[in-house]
Amino acid sequence: MEDKSLDALIEFLRGYKGARWDEMPDLELYMDQVITYLKRLLAPFQDSAQENLITPSIINNYVKAGFVPRPQRKKYARAHLASLTMACTLKRVLPIESVKRLIERGGAPLNAERYDQFQEAQREAFLEEAQLLEQLKADWPSDTYSLYRLATHFALRAGADRLIADRIMAIIAEKAPGSGAAIDAQPAK
Numbered sequence: 001m002e003d004k005s006l007d008a009l010i011e012f013l014r015g016y017k018g019a020r021w022d023e024m025p026d027l028e029l030y031m032d033q034v035i036t037y038l039k040r041l042l043a044p045f046q047d048s049a050q051e052n053l054i055t056p057s058i059i060n061n062y063v064k065a066g067f068v069p070r071p072q073r074k075k076y077a078r079a080h081l082a083s084l085t086m087a088c089t090l091k092r093v094l095p096i097e098s099v100k101r102l103i104e105r106g107g108a109p110l111n112a113e114r115y116d117q118f119q120e121a122q123r124e125a126f127l128e129e130a131q132l133l134e135q136l137k138a139d140w141p142s143d144t145y146s147l148y149r150l151a152t153h154f155a156l157r158a159g160a161d162r163l164i165a166d167r168i169m170a171i172i173a174e175k176a177p178g179s180g181a182a183i184d185a186q187p188a189k
Contacts (some may be wrong), residue, residue: 005151006137013130016044018119021078021112028075031056037081042088053088062087067100069109082115089122098169106176129154146161156188 002079018189019041033154047160062068068083076084083103090099103110 004026006133008138010130012044013126013133016123016126018122020119021082021115022057023060026078028072028077031059031071034076034081038084038088039111041057041085045089045092054084054094058088059084065096065100067103072109079110083110086110086118087091093158093171098108098166099167101172119134151185 006178020150025037035054035056042053052058059068062084068087069079071080083169086103087099091101094102105114133154136153140146140149
């Protein structure tokens with residue numbers, strides 16, 4: 001069974017490329033500019049037009065929580081945009097404390113290398129999911145092919161991945177309570 005919507009989704013997943021550090025604005029932005037920029041950048045992650053992944057109050061809460069740096073003179077630089085991008089992407093699947101721990105990674109400020117590693121990991125995950133979706137679409141006979149079955153499969157897969165991420169975050173907490181430093185000493189793959 002051919003479904004142009006699934007083909008479009010597969011192509012989106014294959015072609016998705018988030019903004020790398022050096023592709024983000026290199027000048028400081030005011031809050032309203034940050035909101036506009038991030039809404040455009042994060043649009044693919046929104047379930048509906050009514051959903052707000054980023055608002056001024058969300059940004060202020062992340063700053064108060066300490067995992068997004070305080071703005072300088074009410075202006076936000078690349079480090080802010082990178083932290084906010086990571087937070088808005090990860091908060092859809094992890095508790096905010098886990099998001100905070102992943103961004104902080106032992107208290108070191110977020111830098112270009114770590115942010116670009118995050119973007120590369122996201123790209124790899126999207127490519128893996130595109131390959132799996134294409135395989136399932138091709139392998140399932142047309143008489144049993146079902147959008148409900150695909151949706152169920154990926155929802156269960158997301159649940160399993162969330163379980164794995166939660167358990168890994170617990171391991172991080174056990175190895176380095178409060179900081180994640182012991183795990184972060186390992187080189188990133």
